[in-house]
Amino acid sequence: xxxxxxxxxxxxxxxHDPGMRFTASGRAVAAFNVVTSRRWTDNNGARQEETEWFHxxxxxxxxxxxxxxxxxxxxxxxxxxxxxxxxxxxDGQRFFRTELVAQEMVxxxxxxxxxxLDEEHEPVYDDEELLSSTY
Numbered sequence: 001x002x003x004x005x006x007x008x009x010x011x012x013x014x015x016h017d018p019g020m021r022f023t024a025s026g027r028a029v030a031a032f033n034v035v036t037s038r039r040w041t042d043n044n045g046a047r048q049e050e051t052e053w054f055h056x057x058x059x060x061x062x063x064x065x066x067x068x069x070x071x072x073x074x075x076x077x078x079x080x081x082x083x084x085x086x087x088x089x090x091d092g093q094r095f096f097r098t099e100l101v102a103q104e105m106v107x108x109x110x111x112x113x114x115x116x117l118d119e120e121h122e123p124v125y126d127d128e129e130l131l132s133s134t135y
Contacts, residue, residue: 006081008100010054011108012036014074018058020067030063032056032070034078034100054078058102066105075108 018032034054042048056078058066070076080103088094 007079008054008082009077009079010034010036010056010100011075011077012054014070014072014076015053016072018066018070020063028060028063028067030058030066032066034076054100055097056080056100056102057083058105062102062105066102069107077106077108078102079104 012034015033015035018030020028020030022028034056035051036054037049037051039047039049078100080101082098083101084096084098086094086096
């Protein structure tokens with residue numbers, strides 16, 4: 001029997017700061033939107049642009065890194081799988097959401113650690129921080 005493949009790779013910018021919460025069992029989950037755009041010239045010579053928004057969900061340690069490192073406008077590479085959640089409200093209204101569940105992420109912006117302005121040294125760059133992770 002043939003195996004299936006569910007893999008998505010996106011490079012884009014965050015539309016807002018990541019939100020983070022914890023499940024009842026204490027596991028961290030972060031959610032944010034990533035926007036991508038593509039541009040082309042149509043057959044009539046007119047410039048066209050298409051924008052796509054991806055709802056991204058990260059779990060565990062990767063979620064905590066997202067909350068720490070990402071902010072609105074950050075550029076990020078996200079690799080993961082698509083998952084569609086379905087739920088029904090008490091009034092009977094049904095909802096669907098397709099999410100990109102992050103499995104790997106690369107933060108494409110430089111990161112400068114915040115230091116106290118009273119200290120007499122240059123800002124510290126955190127080179128040892130894990131930038132790409134599979135959680």
